[in-house]
Amino acid sequence: MHILVISHDLSIFQHLHPNYDGEGKFSVKSSFPKAGTYKIFADFLPEGSAQQLAKYDLIVEGEEHYETVNSDKELIKHVDDLIFELKFDDLAVKQHVLMTFTVTDSKRNKITNLEPYLGSAGHVVIVSEKMDEFLHVHPKDEAAKGPDVEYMTTFPISGNIKFGDNLNILESFIRFHL
Template sequence: MTSTTTRRRTLAAVAAAAVLTLTLAACGSDPMSGMDHSGAASASATGHDMAGMSHGPDGMAGPASAADGLAAEQGGYRLDGALSGSAYRFTVTGPDGRPLTAYRPEQTQQMHFYAIRSDLSGFQHLHPTMDPDGTWTAPLAALQPGDWRLYASFVPDAGSGRGTGLVLSRTAAVPGAATPVPLPAAAASTTVDGYTVTVSGNPRAGVAGELTVSVGKDGQPVTDLQPYLETYAHLTAFHAGDQAFAHLHPETAATGAGGGPTLPFHAELPAAGDWRLFLQFRTGGTLHTAALTLNVAA
């Protein structure tokens, strides 16, 4: 091999190394930067897989918008709990097999807890307290007899899924004679506490889109919505039949008193059919919960 050939190959290697260095610099010095470090989700007891993350108005990773929330275990995190009277006591076990005690706040709270009966009545949204050992207590209002599903929505700050929003759930049966509540027909508006809530938009199953919520009272637009969980309204949906869960993320953050009357939400509902929507908003220090049924096309 001639010295000229050797020199050319050396120069080529140096050039390739320079290109690689520039590429890594453009992507971040850590080649894993920007990737989801949680890895593939483990199969759950109910056969549902982890879906992608979404983000709230502050950019904080939030519960996965496409996750159905019907699994008790995802990505190595497991929900276990039981009713104790009207309270639900539970733990989240991390991938290391120990109760998780490190959580990242999501919309100001480390844990969002929901309860809904199988007929989509009796909605409750709580922010439970955690003991130092990782045991959470959700003080539910009295549950009517029937089958219930209980959801824990959180962002772990430890383990392989650190920073990834999760929604896990368990079922519980409340003894007694259950009287089913018929699901109200789909409607564009409803009233609660004298307020009229109207929802507009044409969502399709599995397709990201926007729902717009408007709040009025006595025929006039409401412009005095107060901040609630860093936004002017909180919107949760449950699918008729299987109780699949969806959190519709607000597209604007609360910047002070005086929100409304129109509130845009990022919507990605994973299945067609009827969804029961629960909109929570605050005025004059009072929290209101409006409910209506939305039909989602395939």
């Protein structure tokens, strides 16, 4: 199960993996860094069934401070000593799109020892600006070790997109306009 907690202004994005407590119950701890409205997505696959998505709205009380979240000028994120670069073969709506994350260290040495996280080299979550479109994508090669991890998807609509990728323990967030 994947739990996504996203603020309505797209400035907060949490990709969580709850613990299975038995008897069909899961638990997860999270904190909300600011007041406001959040959308919670529960993405899960019941045994013997198709993948399902449940959506919930949550209001965190307090004085709201909405941020204007602009598109990133470069699709590169630096986290600790690692650099994550996102590239697309052709960015178009309602077309198959190949997305590639390339992982290097701060000296631009290629990282080739990525370990699977929840059975996969990575998990990508893509959310539209209005949070009415949600995609959860796994790599083409679940056993990819890097430096490239490729994903194939189709964007159903154009607009501002919030993109979160979970490669091992990294959460990188990229915003772009499609």
